[in-house]
Amino acid sequence: MADTPESLAISAVVPVKNEADNILPLVTEIDAALKEIGAPYEIVYVNDGSDDATPQRLKDAQAAFPALRIVTHSNSCGQSRAVATGVKHARGRMIVTLDGDGQNVPGDIPGMWAKLEGADDLMVAGRRMKRRDVWIKRVSSRWANRIRARLLQDDTPDTGCGLKLFPRHAFLELPYFNHMHRFLPALMQRHGYRVTNHDVQHRFREHGTSKYGTLDRLAVSIFDIFGVMWLQRRMSRPDSIHVE
Numbered sequence: 001m002a003d004t005p006e007s008l009a010i011s012a013v014v015p016v017k018n019e020a021d022n023i024l025p026l027v028t029e030i031d032a033a034l035k036e037i038g039a040p041y042e043i044v045y046v047n048d049g050s051d052d053a054t055p056q057r058l059k060d061a062q063a064a065f066p067a068l069r070i071v072t073h074s075n076s077c078g079q080s081r082a083v084a085t086g087v088k089h090a091r092g093r094m095i096v097t098l099d100g101d102g103q104n105v106p107g108d109i110p111g112m113w114a115k116l117e118g119a120d121d122l123m124v125a126g127r128r129m130k131r132r133d134v135w136i137k138r139v140s141s142r143w144a145n146r147i148r149a150r151l152l153q154d155d156t157p158d159t160g161c162g163l164k165l166f167p168r169h170a171f172l173e174l175p176y177f178n179h180m181h182r183f184l185p186a187l188m189q190r191h192g193y194r195v196t197n198h199d200v201q202h203r204f205r206e207h208g209t210s211k212y213g214t215l216d217r218l219a220v221s222i223f224d225i226f227g228v229m230w231l232q233r234r235m236s237r238p239d240s241i242h243v244e
Contacts, residue, residue: 049077
């Protein structure tokens with residue numbers, strides 16, 4: 001049973017590239033947070049073509065934490081593909097995603113889990129209450145969020161937060177495209193799922209460097225917003241389905 005899809009209650013999916021020094025501290029915190037939930041769980045790390053000590057650090061962490069599973073991309077494919085790979089190989093009914101840089105706080109996961117109240121049609125999106133980033137990143141993200149919220153009407157003030165909790169089956173229904181992880185609330189709503197927000201913490205990055213530039217990320221986000229708007233306009237779904 002343990003080897004079949006959705007045989008566990010929750011899977012934490014963490015995409016990483018060259019995050020060697022963040023592996024063990026973050027795995028330790030994630031494991032403690034999922035234990036607090038009190039349901040069967042696993043931790044799925046997707047190594048997205050790292051060329052530092054990340055692969056070995058993951059193996060070391062796996063020896064200490066049996067719940068940890070490692071999926072590896074032979075070459076770097078980006079965060080969205082890494083998330084999609086992790087969800088595909090996960091065995092949890094629910095998925096919680098976190099960034100691998102340690103800025104998301106795993107201790108927020110139990111509060112997000114409690115917000116589900118057993119629902120299988122709800123996504124809980126983290127909302128960082130106090131960003132711990134350089135000022136230009138904070139300002140650019142604030143403007144990007146305002147533009148996105150105005151155009152997509154997704155009722156999500158911080159779609160860039162890596163902490164998100166959602167049903168695995170719902171994610172697998174979504175169209176895949178690069179950078180889709182930034183638009184999960186709008187995509188979930190497009191498919192008829194509900195989205196709620198949950199206030200979470202945010203930390204300074206202690207190890208490693210960011211994989212994104214400010215201007216290139218902003219340019220790509222604006223371009224992708226129009227793509228998601230195109231998808232929204234072309235979605236139709238029945239009010240109900242009856243099978244006899």
